[in-house]
Amino acid sequence: MEDYLERRKQLIHEDRARRVDAPGARTLSEDEVHADEIVRRIRAEEAISVWAVNSGSVFDYDPAKTTPNVFPGMEFLTARETIIKTRLFEIISKMPKGGLLHAHLDATVNARHLLKLALEQPVMHVSVSSALTSDNIGDVLPKFKPVPKENVSDVGSLSDLSYHPGDWIPFRAARDNFSESLGGPEGFDKWVINALMINPIEAYQTHNTTQKIWAKFTSVFTVSTNLIRFSPIWTEYIREFFLSSIEDGISYSEARINFWYRYMVGPNGEENIDHRGFVMIFGRVLNEVKEEMKRQGREDEFIGSKIIYCTLRFISPEELEWYCEDCLALKQEFPHLIAGFDLVGHEDSLRPLIDYIVPLMRFVERQKELGLDIPFIFHAGETLGDGTAADMNLYDAILLGTKRIGHGFSLVKHPKLMEICREKGIPVEVCPISNEILRLTSSMPMHPLPILMNQGVRVALCSDDPAIFGNMGLSFDYYQVLVASEVSGLTTMGEIARDSIRFARLDAEEKERALALFEKRWAKFLQDVIRDYAQ
Template identity: 60%
Template sequence: MSSPKFADFAHYKQERAALINHDRSLRRDNPESKVSPSEAKADAIIRQLRLSENNSVWATEHEGVPHPFPGMEFLTGRNIILKTKLFEILAKMPKGALLHAHLDATVNAEFVLKLALEQPALHVRTAEPISAVTLSGLLPEFRALPKELFTNSEITLTDPSYIPGTWVSVKKARDTFDSALGGPDGFDKWVIGAMTINPSEGQSITYQTHNTVNKIWEKFTSTFTVSTGIIRFVPIWEKYIYEFFRSSVEDGVSYVEVRINFHPKYMFGEDGQENVPHRVWLQIFDATLNRFKADLKQQGRADEFIGARIIYSTLRYISVEDLDSTCEDCITLKQEFPHLIAGFDLVGPENVLKPLIYYAESLLRFRERQKELGIDIPFILHAGETLGDGTEADVNLYDAILLGTLRIGHGFSLVKHPKLMEMCRERNILIEVCPISYEILRLTSSMLMHPLPILMNNGLPVALCSDDPAMFGNMGLSFDFYQVNDPLHSPILLTYFLQVLVASEVTGLIALRELARDSLLHSTLEDTEKQRAIAAWEKRWEDFVESIVS
C-alpha cells in the first residue's frame, strides 16, 4: 500500500470516527456522559452476562415454548425471563419514577380477589348461566350492595336454577362453585382470567384470535370492566392504594405519578351506596400515602419513597360540555389538594375514540381558567398510541405539543415525524414509553421493531413505564427494564427491556441510569423535592452498581 493511499485511509478513518461520535452525541447516554470506574466495570459485567445467557438460557429448550427466541412474545416468554440472572439483577435496580400507569391496573389480580373475598358487601353476578361451555366467555360483574339487599337464598352462581343477573356474595360464589368447573380454584382461575391478559391466553387470545390493535383492546377493556367493581369500593380502595405503593417500592420505584380515571362521579361506600365523591377519593389517597410513608420511616427506609401524585384523567368519549365540567372538578380538587394533583389527561383507545382536536377549545378554556385562578395543572397527554400515519390518533401528537403538554403518554408514532421529534428534543418533552404494553396491544410484534432506540438515539428524554401491569403480569418496572437480545448472537429479545440493554451494541448500563434519572427530572415534583429525590436515587444507584461489581 503506497503512502498517499494510507494517508487517505487514515483521513477516512478520522472522518468516520468523527461522524460516529457526532451521531452518538445526540443520545441521552452520549460518550460525554460521566461514567465512574465502578459503572464501567458493572457495565462490562452486564454486557458479558447478556451474551452468556443468550447461550445458556435462550438457546436451550423450555417446556411449553417450542422455539424460544430473542424477540418472542412477553406472555409466552415471561417464565423464561424469570430464570435469568440478568432479570434478578435488574429487579434490584433503583428505577426512579413511574410516570405512566393507570391506578386501576397496578395491583396483582390475585391480591385484588383476596381483598374482594374479605368483604361481605361485595357480590357477583353473570348475564348468563354458567356452564363448562359458557364459562370462558362469561364476565363476572362485581358490586358492593347495601345490607338490606344481601342475598340469603340458597341459590349459588353455578346452580342450574341460577337466574341471570342475581347477585351472590363473592365468598359464597367461590365456596359453592361447581366442582365440575374446578370448585373454588376454578372460581379463582375464572375471575383472575377475566381481570388479566394472562400467559395461558398468550397464544390463543393475544397473538391469534385477538391479533389486531382493535381486537385486543376489546379484551383489554373488559378487564377493567371486571376489576373496577371491586376496586372502586372504599374499604378496598384504601388497601389497594397501599399495596400499589408497597409493590412499587419493593421493585425499586421511588416516586409515582399515577393516572386515576375520575369519569364516574362517585365510588361505592361502606354502606353499599354509590355516594362517595371525588374529594373523598383523594382524602383516602392522601391518608394512605402518609400512612405508607410513616411505615417506611419506622422501618428506617424513608429515602426509598419520595411520594406520589395524581394525573387527573377522564375518558375520550365524553362530550365537550362534560369535559368543561370535568375540568372545573379538576380545578376544585387542585385547590383543595395542591400537593396531589399533578396534571390532566384524556385516556382511552385513540384509534376509536375522539381525537384531541375535538376537545381543543375546551382544553384551551381550561388553561385560561387556571391563569385566572393562579394555579397550574399541566397537560400530560396521551398521544400517538397508534400504528397510523396521518390518522386522527397520529395527529393527536400535533395537538398535544401545541397544547403545551409537559410529557407525551406513549408517542408510539412520534418517530414518523422528524419535526415533532425535533420539537420534543428542543422543548424537553419527555416520552412515557410502555414497552410490554405495546407488544401485547399489538403495536409491535417484537422489541426489535420497537421505536424506543430511535427516540433515544435522537436525544429525546424517555422514561420507561408499565402502563397497566396488573393486566399483563409485569408488576413494577423490572420486566420493562429487561430485555434479552443481542442481534449479533441469535436475536433474543423479550420483555423489552430495553431495546436498550439488549437490542443495541451501543447501549448498556449507562442508558438505564439516564432513563431512571430522566424519570425523576421530568416529574412534576417541586425543584427542592426533585433534587432530594435525585440525591436519594443517586445514592441507591451507587450501591446498586457496587453490588454488581462485588
C-alpha cells in the same frame, strides 16, 4: 485502514451524540464502567443460553407442549416465566428505578392480590348473566357489586342449575362453592383472573390486532372497576400499589386516576364517595405508607406519589368543561397531589384532541385566573396509524403545551415534533410491554424506542397497566428494553431512571432531593452488581 476506522468511530459518535448516554457526554465512574461490562457479559451469555434454545416446529400454546419461537425481547406473555429465571432479571429487579410516570391506578395491583382484597370483603357479591358451565366459562364474565340491595341469590353457587341469572351471591361463598367440575375454588380464581388479565392466546392469536385486543382490554376495566371502586378495597389497593412499587425500586409515582366515574361506592354500599373522597383516601394512604417506611428506617426509598387527573375521550366537549372545573377545584384543595391533566381511552376509536380544543384552552385560561398550574400530560400517538386522527393527536398535544407525551408511539414518524420534544424537553412516557401486548409492536426488537433515543428525545420507561399485562413494577420493562439493544447498557438504564425523576412533576427542591437519593442508591447498586456478578 486506520484512517477509515477513525472516520467510522467519528461517524458513530455523531450518530449517537443526542442519546442520553452519548459517548463522551460525561465521565463514567470506575464502578459504572465495571458494572456495565458485567451486565453486557451476562446479557450476551444469556442471549445464547436462555434465548437461543431450539424450539419445536409447531407454534402451540398448549401449556403441555408450548414451544414458542424464543429470542431476546420476544413476546412478554410467553417469555415471562423464562425472564424471571434469568440472572439479568435478578440484577434489574434490584436496580433503583426512579419514578413511575405512566400507570393507570386501577390497573397497578397484581390481579391475584385484588382477588385477595375482594375475598376479605364479606359484603362483596358476584353475579353472572347465565349459570356457569364448562361450555360457557370461557365467555361469561363475573360482575361485582358490594352490598346489593336486591336480587340476592338463595343458591350458593354460580354453576347451580337453579341459579337465576343476574342474582347476587356473596363472593367468598361463590368461590367456596364453585363446582368441582369447573375446578373448585382454584377454577373460580382462574376464571376471575382470566377476566382481569390478557392471556397469550388472546394477545397473540384470537385478538392479535390493536383493535381486537383493545376490546379485551376494555372488558377488563369493566369487570375490575366494580371491585376497585369500592372504597375499602380502593384504600388497600392504593396501599399495595405503593408498597409493591417500593419493593421494585420505584421511589416515586404519578398515578393516572380515572375521574370519569363521579362517585365510588362506600362501605355501606351507597355510591356516594365523590372526587374529593377519591383524593382524600389517596392522600391518607400515601401518608400512612410514608409513616410505615419511616418506621422501618426506609424513608429514603419512598419520595411520594401524585395524581394525574384523567377523564375519558368519549365525553362531549361540553361534558369536558365539568371535568376541568372539577379538576380545578381538586387542585385548589389538594395542590400537592394533583400534578397534571390527561384524557384517556383508545385513541384509534375515540374522539381526537382536536375535538376538545375549546374547553382545553378555556381550562388553561381558568388556571391563570385562579393562579393554578395543572399541566397537560397527554396520551397521544398510541397508534399504528399514519396520518390518522390518533396519530394527529401528537400535533395537538404539543400545540396545547403538553409537558410529557403518554406513549407517543407514532412520534418517530414526525421529525419536526421530535425536534420540538428535544428542544423543549418534552419526554415520552414509553410503555414497552404495554405496546407489545396491545399489538403496536410484535416484540421489543421491533419497538421504535431506539429511534427516539437516538433522536435525542428523552424517555421514561413505564408499565401502563401492569395488573392486566403482568409486568408488575418496572423491572420487566427495563429488562425487555435492555435485552433488545446492543447499544444500550446498564449505564443507559441508569440515565433513563434519572430522567424519570428529572421529568417528574416535582418542585425543584423535591427533585433535587429525589435525585440525590437516587444517586446514593445507584452507587450502592453498582457495588452490589460488582460484588455479586463479577466473575
